[in-house]
Amino acid sequence: MAWKNIIVEKEDKIGYITINRPKSLNALNHNVLEELKKAFIQLDNDEDVRVLIITGAGEKAFVAGADINELEDISAIDAFEFMEYGQNIFNILEKLDTPSIASVNGYALGGGLELAMACDLRVAAKNAKFGQPEIKLANIPGWGGIQRLTRYIGITKAKEMVLTGNFISAEEALQIGLVNNVLPKDKVFNETKKLAETIAAKAPLAIKFAKKMLHGGLDGDLSTGLLLEAAGVGLCCSTIDQTEGVEAFLQKRDPKFCGK
Numbered sequence: 044m045a046w047k048n049i050i051v052e053k054e055d056k057i058g059y060i061t062i063n064r065p066k067s068l069n070a071l072n073h074n075v076l077e078e079l080k081k082a083f084i085q086l087d088n089d090e091d092v093r094v095l096i097i098t099g100a101g102e103k104a105f106v107a108g109a110d111i112n113e114l115e116d117i118s119a120i121d122a123f124e125f126m127e128y129g130q131n132i133f134n135i136l137e138k139l140d141t142p143s144i145a146s147v148n149g150y151a152l153g154g155g156l157e158l159a160m161a162c163d164l165r166v167a168a169k170n171a172k173f174g175q176p177e178i179k180l181a182n183i184p185g186w187g188g189i190q191r192l193t194r195y196i197g198i199t200k201a202k203e204m205v206l207t208g209n210f211i212s213a214e215e216a217l218q219i220g221l222v223n224n225v226l227p228k229d230k231v232f233n234e235t236k237k238l239a240e241t242i243a244a245k246a247p248l249a250i251k252f253a254k255k256m257l258h259g260g261l262d263g264d265l266s267t268g269l270l271l272e273a274a275g276v277g278l279c280c281s282t283i284d285q286t287e288g289v290e291a292f293l294q295k296r297d298p299k300f301c302g303k
C-alpha cells in the first residue's frame with residue numbers, strides 16, 4: 044500500500060509507524076487516521092512483527108492533536124461521528140495482539156496524547172510536553188483523553204489537565220505514571236527500540252494473553268479479572284513456547300520461542 048501521511052517500516056521483528064506531517068506538527072486528520080488504522084491491522088497480521096513503535100516525524104512533535112483545520116465549522120453530528128471514528132481506531136490499537144510503544148519525541152497534545160495513551164507503553168524525550176488542551180478551544184477531549192487519562196494518572200491530576208489545558212513536562216509525566224521512561228532527545232528512539240527488542244524476544248502468545256487479561260480485568264471487577272488471569276495461565280500452558288520456556292530455564296539456556 045502507498046502511504047501518503049505515514050511511513051510504515053519493519054526490521055528485526057519491530058514494525059515502525061511514523062506520522063509524517065511535520066509541518067502541521069503531525070496533526071491527525073481523517074486521512075492520517077484511516078492510514079493508521081490500516082497500518083495497525085496490517086502490522087498486527089504480519090507474523091514477522093512482534094512489537095510496534097509509533098512516533099512522529101520532525102524535531103518538534105509526536106502529534107499536536109486532531110487537525111484543527113478539520114474542526115472549523117464542523118456540525119455536531121459530524122463531530123460526534125469523528126470522535127467515535129477516532130475512538131474506534133485507538134481501541135483497535137490498544138487491543139492489538141501486537142504490543143505497541145509510543146516514542147514521544149516532542150508535543151503529545153489532545154489527540155496526540157490520546158494516541159500515545161492507546162499504546163501499551165510510552166517512552167518520552169526530555170523535551171516532550173503532554174496535555175489535553177481542548178478546553179482552550181471551548182471543547183473537551185473525545186478520543187479517550189478523559190477516560191484513559193483518569194485511569195492512568197487518577198482523578199485529581201486528570202481533572203487538572205483537562206480543566207486547565209496546561210501542558211506537563213516529560214519529568215512530571217514520569218512522576219505521575221503517564222510515561223514509562225524519559226530520556227535525552229537523541230537517545231529516545233534507540234532506547235524505545237531496545238525496549239521493543241526485549242518484548243519482541245518474549246513468547247508472542249504469552250504477550251497476547253497478558254494484554255487480553257489486563258484489559259479484560261480493567262473492564263470488569265477484581266474477581267472477574269483474577270478469573271481471567273487464571274484462565275490465561277491455563278491457556279499459556281497449552282503452548283509449545285511455555286514448554287520451551289520452562290525447559291530452557293531448567294536446562295540453563297536461552298529459550299527459542301516459535302510463537303505457538
Ligand code: CO8
Binds near residue numbers: 155
Ligand atoms: N492542527 C492543525 N495544525 C496544527 C496543530 C493542530 N492540532 N498544531 C499545530 N499546527 C500547525 C500550526 O498551525 C502551524 O502551522 P503554520 O506553520 O502553517 O502556521 C504549525 O503546525 C506549527 O505550529 P506553531 O507555529 O503553533 O508552533 P509553536 O511551536 O509556536 O507551538 C504548539 C506549538 C504549542 C503545539 C501549538 O502549535 C499548539 O498549541 N497547537 C495546537 C494544540 C492543540 O490544541 N491540540 C488539540 C487539538 S484538538 C484535539 O486534539 C481533539 C479535538 C476535540 C474536539 C475540538 C473541537 C473544536
